[in-house]
Amino acid sequence: MKNIKLMSLLGITLVSSAVLAACGSNTEGSKSGSTTQELNLIETAEIPTMDSVLNTDTVGSTVMNNVMEGLYRLNLKNEPELAMASEEPTISEDGLTYTFKIREDANWSNGDPVTANDFVFSWRRLVDPDTGSQSAYMMEGVVENAAEINKGEMETDQLGVKAIDDKTLEVRLVSKVPYIKDLLSLSMFLPQNEEYVTEKGSKYASNSDNALYNGPFVLTKWDGTGLSWSYEKNDTYWDADTVKLDDINVDVVKETSTAINLYDAGEIDSIKLSGEYVQTKQGDPDLKSEPTSSVFYFKYNQERNGQPTPLANENIRKAISMAFDKEAYAKTVLQNGSLPANGLVPSGLAKGPSTEQEFREENGDLLVYDKEAAQEYMKKGLAELGVDSIKLELLSDDSENAKKSSEYMQGQLMQNLPGLDISIRSVPFNVRIDVNSRQDYDIQMAGWGADFSDPINFLELFETSNSNNKASISIPEYDALLEKVGTTDLNDPEKRWNDMLEAEKILLDQAAIGPIYQRYNAILEKPYVQNIGKHLVGPEYSYKWASIKSN
Template sequence: MKNSKFLWLFSLMLVLSIFLAACGDKEKATETTTDKPEDKTPTTEETAAPDEEQVLNLMQTAEIPTLDTSLVTDAVGLDLLNNINEGLYRLNQENVAIPAIAEEEPTISEDGLVYTFKLRDSNWSDGSPVTANDFEYAWKRAMNPDMASEYGPFMMNGVIKNASAISEGKMDFNELGVKALDEKTLEVTLEKPIPYFLSLMSFGTFYPLKEEFVKAQGDNYAKNSESLLYNGPFTLTNWDGTGLTWKLVKNDQYWDKDTVKLTEINYDVVKENATAVNLYTNGEKDRTGLTGEYAMQYADDPEKIVQPDTSIFWFKFNQERLGKKSPLANKNIREAISKAFNKEDLTNVVLANGSVPANYMIPKDFAFDADGNDFRDVNGDMATFNPEEAKAAWEKGLSELGVTELSLEILGGDTETSKKMDEYLKNQLETNLKGLKISLKEVPFSVRLELDTKQDYDIQVAGWGPDYQDPFTFLTLWETKGGNNQMSYSNPEYDQLLKDINGSLALDPVKRWEAMARAEKIIVDEDYAIAPIYQRGLVFLVKPYVKGIISHPFGGDYSYKWAYIEGKN
């Protein structure tokens, strides 16, 4: 996220009219080294030197779980989709959503419910045209219960007409409020006026899919680079569905191909920071994240970039594992763990990458009221590190459970940084909570997502990057039937607050603000449903010849549409 603040603009009639740069990642990989350098947008119209090889060499810290737009929920997948596909809108170099496959701004009905989009002439990578039916099919597919999409209902419920009823099984998914009037005209009907609706159109779930191609692929669809079609700046090659390497190649069928300067982007999955730094310093890679000792080692390097981020990482406490009530259903046990680890030492010594302790769920420098006040100022810090209070809650919880000790598992990532962090957390918890034995389960990101969906874990280190610039993007996670609530948490007061926030309080900015603050306090400081750990910061080394990479605070992390190489030779 850029250092400048985005001002949250309220009005009495359009309280939800937020300046939204775009939507973002539902679930971030549990890793603090995801590359996200400072925006290098050229300030004037620049072109790459003609004799420069336009090849960018990058690293990812995790494999690609999926590139099916109906199923993707992670940072890696959303980042790639942002570069190989395109929706009605795209974030530009200033992080403003502008028409992309939409030829121009839509026609909007007087009641604000019906949007009519005219599509520009654009093609899929196989040369066939992108049509309005491709959008209708993709959106309805995401709402088809057989797809078991998380983001379809998550993004469309309460927004697109009939989406909520479809999710509740009261209507067929084909009744979703999206319709192709002809090949170049798409009509979208909303459930209610949504002032930030056009910003949502840049998000991956709303990208088009060619029905004929998807159905021809059958179960093989999106399983590798050959079983996908592309309509964005690049196409994907050399991905077998599970591998640790892939490549993006300039898409000659892209409608705005003349803007794209890079001919290819080469990716390798590198999970060890030492290896990543070596690949960068020997010239094999053009960008790398830095953590811990490497962030300190390169503190004065002129190629180092530090960037704040709006992603929050936390412990998820699973109250019902595989259908069986767990010890974490006890609130005192959850409170004890929430207060039993030193976040300052974790961020300053273990991570050492610009991350800061998070004693909250809604990030700092993210949401602001009409007067510019940070939402973070309402509740301040909650559930802070306090060994004495942790011990008291622990002993009370053990007594209520009728035991003197507990064994719990922490589910985390398999990267070098994740392992170091989890070892630190294990030591802190076992030291400050006598009778607690922690085991660590360190798995690839795709496996963690699978275990999360099955609720096959005790405690999970997970994170969230906002989908839009409103505290509600975090609060909606923990609704009883929320999109990320794979931990059997439920609180009637909390559920009612969520209904009121975008319902009866929607036109009262002050009361809506207060209701969101109350909801955050319930989650973090009363029910201890989650235990916030840190707000991510990012440190990188970036080669000076890499120009024009655009980093986004929401949605896919980067756009390479405007990137180029200059001054390498």
């Protein structure tokens, strides 16, 4: 039940940059002599799509979060609050049927009212196998018949969602879901206007003029390539009085030195720093450090073009997972406060139901840097494969920081593992999404940020049946545990917790992935920027409450 939001390498998905400029930051408390409510930002990756049921990445998730709205949205405290739903739902005695009332004053940007059928239509599109949504599994195990429909065993009208009337939505769940409100704030659960989508056909969501919006802003000036776009305040939004910003301008900038120059020149209001550039801003009052729930790891593709890869060998995977110095990588390449990761589930995400001990702390370090052990695993793996050496390709984004990261890993792996030859393939972010979906790679540095505060949000990524798997990972005992976590364990929180702990141990014991780091963000932000919502889970940013402090 996790959004397939592929992350730009190093997790730099919004306002990223670096520092080579000699000039200092503008630290004035407001834009001099200005009362203009306009924010200027940068991204390091394009928007792959604005169709909410097809969204696969963090950039798209952030954009949709600001121009669209589901039944709930995350507030500044990172809590789900009522959005398109006018009140908390009525819940049946068995806890499986939720009845929502849609706001009477909720409208689309073309003036049409937002109706219960908008949710029915969108959710059916999501699970329809003809749509081909990689996010369809988010509804599986949550909404009645979603899994069966996505497998082609039922028709879409059998989905457990119904419009009782224009403003009353009924949702039937498969089982109790502790984090249902968090789910309903995510992009794949957004509504869509059936008449508009049908009328537009293949043009729907192809650019900003061919989409409708029901959120705080409308998207403008996006031509479908994603190199630049703007947000404008949506006057038809039900809570428009809360929205202070009139405009947000976004440009894609992949060169970090260019980005920091723009910030220092006062042309950009908030950016992320990375690498050695963070050190040049130490002591700058604009510099902040922010934790995230994002964990990055090597994703090993075990089957490519219908044939097993060397990564189908467990010893080869263990060798690679233990052959690079994570601590040195975090300190010398990232330099933004990020921490080495020795497990999949991040620190700070969730605590046990009885002990209140954090998941990461309780499960400890599961796959650590150990060069000698890595070399032994490599020898075993090569012997089992009957070869003296192997060649593998490392898939990388084409941003400056991504290239530095890949080059570091290439050097570490080839230096520490005799018999391993690593080449680098650098591509634009949207191309990497396509390459991942076609499973046409050997290794990629993938990342995942939580949509809700539960370990299952990470663990479910690598179930055999998960459409996000895209690496031919299949561990029967792991699948069996996660099946219990989502069904019989729901009435026993302690057992559910323990089964998730065990599942992570199994995944890492087989080195199905190779954990690298948990991301922290180093942020430069002008003091006049107020109340950007920065979320540990779900979409990264909300601008609904943001403003520019005037003189």
